[in-house]
Amino acid sequence: MSPGGGVGGPMKDCEYSQISTHSSSSPMESPHMKKSISKRKWEVFPGRNKFFCNGRIMMARQTGVFYLTFVLILVTSGLFFAFDCPYLSEKITPAIPVVGAILFFFVMGTLLRTSFSDPGVLPRATPEEAADLERQIDIANGSSTGGYRPPPRTKEIIINGQAVKLKYCFTCKIFRPPRASHCSLCDNCVERFDHHCPWVGNCVGKRNYRFFYMFILSLSFLTVFIFAFVITHIIHRAQKTGFLTALKDSPASVLEAVVCFFSVWSIVGLSGFHTYLISSNQTTNEDIKGSWSNKRGKENFNPYSYGNICANCCSALCGPLSPSLIDRRGFIQPDTPQPATSSNGITMYGATQSQSNMCDQHQCIQSTKFVLQAAATPLLQSEPSLSSEELPLPGKNTLGAPCAMVTLGQPTPPSSIPNLTSETSLSEMIPLQEDPENHPFLTPEEAPPGMLPLGYVLTHSRTMHSLSLVSQDSLHEDSVRGLVKLSSV
Numbered sequence: 001m002s003p004g005g006g007v008g009g010p011m012k013d014c015e016y017s018q019i020s021t022h023s024s025s026s027p028m029e030s031p032h033m034k035k036s037i038s039k040r041k042w043e044v045f046p047g048r049n050k051f052f053c054n055g056r057i058m059m060a061r062q063t064g065v066f067y068l069t070f071v072l073i074l075v076t077s078g079l080f081f082a083f084d085c086p087y088l089s090e091k092i093t094p095a096i097p098v099v100g101a102i103l104f105f106f107v108m109g110t111l112l113r114t115s116f117s118d119p120g121v122l123p124r125a126t127p128e129e130a131a132d133l134e135r136q137i138d139i140a141n142g143s144s145t146g147g148y149r150p151p152p153r154t155k156e157i158i159i160n161g162q163a164v165k166l167k168y169c170f171t172c173k174i175f176r177p178p179r180a181s182h183c184s185l186c187d188n189c190v191e192r193f194d195h196h197c198p199w200v201g202n203c204v205g206k207r208n209y210r211f212f213y214m215f216i217l218s219l220s221f222l223t224v225f226i227f228a229f230v231i232t233h234i235i236h237r238a239q240k241t242g243f244l245t246a247l248k249d250s251p252a253s254v255l256e257a258v259v260c261f262f263s264v265w266s267i268v269g270l271s272g273f274h275t276y277l278i279s280s281n282q283t284t285n286e287d288i289k290g291s292w293s294n295k296r297g298k299e300n301f302n303p304y305s306y307g308n309i310c311a312n313c314c315s316a317l318c319g320p321l322s323p324s325l326i327d328r329r330g331f332i333q334p335d336t337p338q339p340a341t342s343s344n345g346i347t348m349y350g351a352t353q354s355q356s357n358m359c360d361q362h363q364c365i366q367s368t369k370f371v372l373q374a375a376a377t378p379l380l381q382s383e384p385s386l387s388s389e390e391l392p393l394p395g396k397n398t399l400g401a402p403c404a405m406v407t408l409g410q411p412t413p414p415s416s417i418p419n420l421t422s423e424t425s426l427s428e429m430i431p432l433q434e435d436p437e438n439h440p441f442l443t444p445e446e447a448p449p450g451m452l453p454l455g456y457v458l459t460h461s462r463t464m465h466s467l468s469l470v471s472q473d474s475l476h477e478d479s480v481r482g483l484v485k486l487s488s489v
Contacts, residue, residue, distance in 0.1 A: 042328040046124055047188040055329040057116040059201050060186050066115055066201030073111070073219070076259050077104045080226050083252040084233045091236060096229060103222040110215035111200060118324040119205035120191035122180060125173035133173065162303035179304070181285055191325075195284040204284075207324065210317050213274050220264070220271045227260035281305040281312040 042055035050059050059066070077100070085097040125133065155166040155175055166175045169182050172189045176182070181193035183203050192206035204212045230253045237246035247254055277287060280294050281304050292302035306312050 039332045040328070041326065041330050041332055044332065045326070045328065047121065048186055049188070051328065052116075058118050058328060059115055060196070060203065062185065062198060063201040065198040069199045070111070072259065072263075073104075073107060073222075076226065076256055077222070079252045079256050080230065083250060084230055084256070087233055087236070088229055092232070100222075100225060100229075103218060103225060107215065107218045107222050110211050110218060113211040114204070114208045114215055115200045115202050117202075117208045117211070118326065118328070119203040119209075120193075120207040120322070121186075121203075121205075121324075121326050122172065122174065122176070122189040122191055123326050124171075124189075130173040133175075160303035162301065164303065179283060179286070191322075192283060193285055207322060210321075213271075213278065213317070216267060216271045216274065220268045223260050223264045223267055226256060227264060230256045230260065278313055278316045279309045281315065 040055055042051040042058075045051070048061050050061055050063070051057060052059075080100065081097060081104075085100065088096045154168065156163050157166060157178070158164070159178060164178050166178065168175050169189050171182060171187065174189065176189050177191060179192045180189055182189045183193065183196050185196050186203055188203070190203050190205040192209070194204040194209055194212075196203045197212065200212065200215070202208070233253055234243075234246050234250065234257070237249060240246075241249065274284075277284065280302065282292060282302060286292060291300070292304075293300050294302060294305070306315065
């Protein structure tokens with residue numbers, strides 16, 4: 001084997017071990033935590049909605065009327081294509097089933113697009129956003145310490161010279177944008193809320209209003225188309241065999257005519273009403289409440305109208321479609337920091353492995369410095385007695401309490417504890433060399449304990465006992481010199 005190959009092998013193993021180490025999961029990670037992180041937002045959506053196809057389909061919970069609408073359109077159109085179109089295409093023109101098929105597919109497409117889409121639901125405020133909003137409300141109202149002050153329910157903004165009120169939603173913890181409202185059935189704030197339509201099984205708002213309007217408009221054309229050609233079919237048969245015989249020969253046509261007759265009035269009327277709303281740029285909610293007037297001269301004129309029917313229609317039907325704000329298929333980001341285990345076995349939250357190692361090294365250095373300073377500088381106890389207020393508590397360090405015995409390596413225990421009198425100096429306890437540098441910045445009276453200049457004689461009136469002195473032979477002379485310099489810096 002070549003020398004390059006011999007070196008390359010261990011290098012590859014080292015690189016592989018590094019990759020596997022970083023990719024491995026932490027000891028605190030469990031399968032339950034991984035599963036919770038991989039959840040999507042629609043699984044924990046706070047509103048009363050139903051989701052299908054991994055969040056791609058969003059509907060209201062009350063979908064019974066939607067299924068009725070779907071079945072009525074499907075059955076009526078199916079009977080028309082099965083029993084009327086063969087006769088009409090043969091006797092009149094083959095274009096009748098083609099036009100009917102185009103209308104049918106357009107109606108079903110717009111219905112499903114309206115029912116399965118997000119109508120413009122506004123996301124609820126997070127706890128941090130709600131707390132920040134409440135803080136802003138308190139600041140605006142003036143902080144009141146005595147008593148509860150509810151937040152204001154409205155704010156006013158100016159849109160095209162008209163004052164518009166923004167209402168506060170206590171469920172979503174937000175100030176609703178203009179033209180938004182909270183749907184009581186879906187329990188969501190919907191942007192440009194029009195109404196909740198049980199026939200489509202969803203709210204009608206900013207993101208699906210154009211599809212709702214195209215649905216009811218195309219359904220009106222389809223209903224009128226089927227009703228007209230069913231009557232044409234019956235009349236053609238009645239001219240040959242008689243009216244009663246024609247009814248007996250085509251019972252499906254009779255059923256289609258009855259269904260279309262009773263539904264065409266409501267569908268056509270609804271289409272006309274929403275055509276008026278689009279031309280004036282209003283919503284059903286605003287029209288029912290009488291919020292705006294179409295006349296510019298009045299005080300409550302509609303600030304959202306462009307003053308032109310064509311412009312209003314283009315804005316409602318041809319404008320850009322805004323994206324969904326709830327991101328129902330996105331993954332949930334964990335709100336709480338993931339636990340990470342440090343090297344000493346203590347669980348630390350929000351810290352990475354490198355941070356925990358740095359903390360451990362820092363704590364080790366601080367502990368070593370403290371121990372060595374305790375060994376180099378005798379700890380003096382001027383008042384051995386402690387009052388009842390200064391009694392040391394378990395797990396709490398007190399300044400007046402004596403320090404515990406600290407051991408460095410395996411030192412030889414001292415034979416006796418010497419006494420420090422007023423004439424005893426620190427240099428006599430531990431033989432040190434004179435430091436040529438003087439420190440004019442601190443006077444002996446201003447020097448705190450542990451930072452006394454070299455050669456300074458301790459002049460204390462009482463006899464003081466050294467609590468923990470490590471024997472001189474356990475420390476190297478160079479180490480002691482460096483430690484005392486460290487303590488004097």
